[in-house]
Amino acid sequence: MTLAKALAYFLREALQNLGRSWRVSLLAVATIAVSLFVGGAFLLASGNFGGLVEHWRQERKVVVYLEPGAAPEAAEALRAELEGLPFVRAAQLVSAGEARSRFLQLFPSLESLVDQPGSVGLPASVELSLRPAGSGGREPPAGWAAQLEARPGVDLVDDDRDWVSQLTAVLAVGRALGLCLGLVLLAGAVFTIASVVRLTAYLYSDEIAIMRLVGATEFFIRGPFYAEGLLQGLFGGLLATGALAAAFELAKARVASTLWGSMLLGRFLSPLELAGLVAFGTLAGLAGAVISLRRERLGAAEEG
Numbered sequence: 001m002t003l004a005k006a007l008a009y010f011l012r013e014a015l016q017n018l019g020r021s022w023r024v025s026l027l028a029v030a031t032i033a034v035s036l037f038v039g040g041a042f043l044l045a046s047g048n049f050g051g052l053v054e055h056w057r058q059e060r061k062v063v064v065y066l067e068p069g070a071a072p073e074a075a076e077a078l079r080a081e082l083e084g085l086p087f088v089r090a091a092q093l094v095s096a097g098e099a100r101s102r103f104l105q106l107f108p109s110l111e112s113l114v115d116q117p118g119s120v121g122l123p124a125s126v127e128l129s130l131r132p133a134g135s136g137g138r139e140p141p142a143g144w145a146a147q148l149e150a151r152p153g154v155d156l157v158d159d160d161r162d163w164v165s166q167l168t169a170v171l172a173v174g175r176a177l178g179l180c181l182g183l184v185l186l187a188g189a190v191f192t193i194a195s196v197v198r199l200t201a202y203l204y205s206d207e208i209a210i211m212r213l214v215g216a217t218e219f220f221i222r223g224p225f226y227a228e229g230l231l232q233g234l235f236g237g238l239l240a241t242g243a244l245a246a247a248f249e250l251a252k253a254r255v256a257s258t259l260w261g262s263m264l265l266g267r268f269l270s271p272l273e274l275a276g277l278v279a280f281g282t283l284a285g286l287a288g289a290v291i292s293l294r295r296e297r298l299g300a301a302e303e304g
């Protein structure tokens with residue numbers, strides 16, 4: 001028998017086995033689909049959130065707030081000095097009046113806070129755009145922001161790098177938790193598929209024994225069961241990617257206009273990532289079949 005005919009036989013027998021035991025096979029497919037769905041959801045969310053963090057890292061800024069009543073000449077001198085630093089891309093002076101206009105544009109309902117009697121108003125500031133990471137400009141030295149804040153005429157320094165670093169740490173923890181949860185669920189899916197294939201092999205134990213007696217090779221005997229596990233993993237992967245796409249579109253239609261929705265639903269998984277999920281599920285199904293039949297082989301050896 002040629003390899004093509006053998007593979008066709010394996011596939012035909014595997015489909016028949018799936019049809020005969022469709023309830024337990026459906027459980028195995030659903031189990032692996034859930035594990036891949038959870039893993040894909042974490043991959044999707046972390047990919048979008050990671051892209052935003054990287055964008056913020058490239059667009060990071062440092063805002064130097066000046067003390068109230070700072071002289072325009074001193075503010076301009078500070079701006080020119082900071083713009084000459086090697087890690088600063090641009091420095092913009094924002095006057096108190098411009099700061100007030102920006103605030104009212106963003107928060108028109110809070111006008112009373114800046115216009116109430118006795119209010120000192122919003123301070124002038126110098127906005128520094130840092131050079132993107134990897135562009136050739138070196139990073140600001142350690143403690144630079146604290147030294148700048150201690151200078152006369154400077155009231156406060158707001159450094160974007162602090163919260164970007166915190167977001168990077170949160171992203172790393174989230175990815176680790178998603179990986180651990182996905183592996184645990186996938187291990188459960190492999191165990192379920194192994195149990196289903198083991199049960200199928202037990203139901204056909206008499207036929208397997210007869211095939212061994214007539215000289216059938218182990219490859220020919222095990223092929224249909226390997227194909228069965230592979231198909232269960234493949235169907236689970238396809239079901240997971242389809243459910244993931246449907247959930248993404250549904251969530252995008254409902255929460256894409258919110259802040260978290262725009263962060264976590266910026267883009268869907270690429271075709272390569274989707275293919276990787278399906279391939280991972282297929283390999284997991286095959287692994288479950290291999291584990292199950294390895295036990296069956298050992299049992300056969302003990303009987304001999």
